[in-house]
Amino acid sequence: MSKEMLNALDALETEKGIAKEIVIDALEAALVSAYKRNYGQAQNVEVEFDMKKGNIHVYAVKEVVDVVFDSRLEVSIQDAMEVNAAYEVGDHIRFEVTPKDFGRIAAQTAKQVIMQRVREAERSIIYNEFVAYENDIMQGIVERQDNRYIYVNLGKIEAVLSKQEQIPNEVYKPHDRIKVYVTKVENTSKGPQIFVSRSHPDLLKRLFEQEVPEIYDGTVEIVSIAREAGDRAKVAVMSREENIDPVGTCVGPKGQRVQAIVNELKGENMDIVEYNEDPAVYIANALNPAQVVSVTFNEAAGSCVVVVPDYQLSLAIGKRGQNARLAAKLTGFKIDIKSESDMKALELAKEEAGLEEAADYAEAVEAVDQDMEAVDVEEVIENIEDLDGIEEISELDSEVEENILNPEDAESMIELGEERAGHEE
Structure with missing residues (x-):
């Protein structure tokens, strides 16, 4: 068994790329569990694999103590000194406890461990290989489909193409060869999972890189x-x-x-x-095949008004607004497309609105001027002076009223009457 084991490990390393050391470490850990499970042992156990001969040895590890409470885990100082007089309390001694039929258990365990390691290694190799293709294009073969995905064979693994990532109205049949864009590579518990797309914009970029050498080399x-x-x-x-x-x-x-x-x-x-670095020229190019007369920007809103000839308005907008919508996505501007006649009508309406506002303003100014001309400044001054006279008369009236209420002073009443008569004249 020892030679066969070593040969199997060598072949495994050559064919699958799995290092012998990794398999042996996993095998030793699995054999410890197998020994405890099959022989009902709870003691500290170590399994050692001989790399030269391929033999497997099982050792029970015990601690040297003065008084033994658990013989499976401890050994007395007297027994330890019989093995070697140099042992002291606290040391650990390994006693070989390899069972006679342990080779059969070791073979079964080795098979399970190797199979598990092979699967893990293959998953790791596949993941490392395909993670390099993330955000890149690959060619695959359609294998099958269900309600959720179309499964595309990429060689060593199947990738999934969801409905959202498919091209609308495109029919996929088994054995069809298609090019897909790898959007994401995940390393799950069940192995690598690869998600691909046919509708991603970068698929177009990668296709151009394949077909146009100048794009691939950066020219x-x-x-x-x-x-x-x-x-x-x-x-x-x-x-x-x-x-x-x-x-x-x-x-x-x-x-x-x-x-x-x-x-x-x-x-x-x-x-x-x-x-083109000039946004106006760039937008005009983006609206191709329509011709553009002028482009006016509103930088604050990030939008622009594009004027096109009347007979090309529908061409600029496109079917269901597709041409304008794609141009807006391409340039990053909100695009409002108007025909020349619509633009002229809009400008004329603005001019008329401006003239009406100007006329209203002129009428208001004229009305104010007329009001100012109707005012006689001298007459206003005279009115003010008359008001001053009226105030003096009102003061006299108040004085008379006070004296009438006080009829003791007749002479003052006569004087007031004379003064008032003089003012009235």
Whole structure:
């Protein structure tokens, strides 16, 4: 058994990449449990595997004490000194207790341990291999599907494609070869779990990297992608070299490069536009194939008003607003599209509203001026002077009333009457 065990460990290390030391450590721990379980022992046990000969030895470890309370865990100092006179209280002595039929138990345990280690190692190898493909593209074969997932064989493992990550109206049949984007790799208790997507925008980016060498080496860069999977996508590209046309490079001779991507995505329409640092030019490019007359920005709201010719309004908006929606996603601006006639009508309405406001203001100013002209300043002054005279007369009246209430002083009443008569004249 010893030679077969060593040969099996060597083969395991060669074929599966599992180090012998890892298997032996696990085997020793499993044999300790097997010994205690099969022989009803609760003592401290150690199992030693001979790496040269492949033999297995079981040792009971006991502590040297003055008085023994548990013979399974302790040994007296007298018995210990019979083994070796150098032992002292507190030392630990190993006594070999390998059973005669322990080889059979060891073989069964070794089989279980090795199988478990092989499964764990394979899971670890698969996880380490596929975690490197996270956020990358892979080719797989459709195997089967249920109500939740479509299972795609990636070689060593099955990946799952959920309904949310599928392209709408795309039919997947067994044995179909498809390219998928690896969104997430998880290491679960049941092994690695790989989630893939066909609708992710980065799938488009990876497909362009495969078909366009200039994108792969960085000469042409994909700045932004806006995609409605299965229907239409817009890709903004820019060149790092002046003499290279980024759009023409991505399209390829006679459209071969972009056509290969369209075929892989089952006919998804592709608009490739050139990125520009000027937002107005960039937005005009993003609304391709429609022509743009002007772009007016509202920086505070992060929006813009785009004016297009009347006959291209529907083309700029697109079917169910798709062209405008994808352009907004691509550029990051809220886009309001208006025709030239609508814009002129709006400006005319603003001008008319402005004229009405100006007319109202002029009428108000004129009314104020007329009111001011109607006022005679000299007459106002005279009225004020008359008011002063009236106040003096009212004072005299009050004095007379006081004297009438006091009729003792007749002379003063006569004087007051004369003065009042003089004022009335």
